[in-house]
Amino acid sequence: MRAAVFNAYGPSSVLHIADVPIPQPMPHQVLIRVHAAGINPSDWGIRKGQLRWVLPITFPKTLGSECAGVVEAVGELVMHVKPGDRVVALLGHKGGGYAEYALAIMERVVKLPDTVSFVQAAAVPVTGITALQSLRDLGHVRPRDEVLINGASGGVGTMGVQIARLLGANVTGVSSGANEALVRELGANRFVDYRQTDFTERTGDRYRVIFDAVNKRTFADCRRVLTPDGTYVTTRPSPAVLLRSFFNGPDRQKAKFIGAKDRGRDVEWLIKQMSSGRLRAVIDRTYPLEAVAEAHDYSEGGHVKGKLVIEIF
């Protein structure tokens, strides 16, 4: 099968297409014929070796932590899907999605209704679970909470705006002005252009939850505009946040780091919202497998609108 692989850490040019054997499923695994695979910033972080201490890899490596496609074969313990079913899967940091076939652990494979396309589905697992777990499990967002999403037009942020609204919150989205229409259309009640206004200086506004999806503002900055019992959630750990999360008291402002957990039931929830029209993936661009290096370069620029997806035919 064709797969995008790399044999050493480095720039996007290390990625190349190779002919590799089709993997065979273990008893608890599902083999998926991949039609679409999502791209995430952690993919190029791994490729560059930035995450080598936390996520060591062996070469040759195929990236891709989420995909959608058709079940090709299943291990003997797999009961909930069968060959021919349309599915979406979280592959985790083990990766494998940038290929014609990928192996997934059965608990992380979810059936896909006909109403959700492969491209839409492949764009959701990683960013969707990150936003869902940040807002629901760490922020404990409740109806009518004021919630601010920093990086509202990115992969995690576009999910965050919609999920915060689904949880009943009033949402303020922050991105550059060029993305205001998109962020409002996703459900944000208010919008801040970070190039014009520093939201942490607008001390007349208070948020019960600030979700910094793009790790651009510190807890220290955000405290000024958090309610006294407010929670700041970030997608990247810093010593200050880790220390603070350890000493979080019962009545004080809290700082938390999301390390998203690969839970199939959260993906199932997200797909259910998509099939009923309450949630959608924003797709900036799609690429053929051969153009994966180009996709990495664009992602690394830091201004993707929603998600990038590889389509494999």
Ligand SMILES: NC(=O)c1ccc[n+]([C@@H]2O[C@H](COP(=O)([O-])OP(=O)(O)OC[C@H]3O[C@@H](n4cnc5c(N)ncnc54)[C@H](OP(=O)(O)O)[C@@H]3O)[C@@H](O)[C@H]2O)c1
């Ligand atoms: N810990 C975890 O479990 C976990 C899981 C998933 C992702 N992550 C991490 O979360 C981060 C975000 O991921 P992502 O997929 O959302 O990234 P992304 O899609 O690449 O984010 C791009 C977005 O960031 C916005 N942005 C850039 N600079 C900004 C600024 N100064 N203020 C506000 N917004 C700004 C851009 O908006 P404009 O174009 O308008 O500037 C763009 O739409 C990454 O670091 C990723 O590795 C962590």
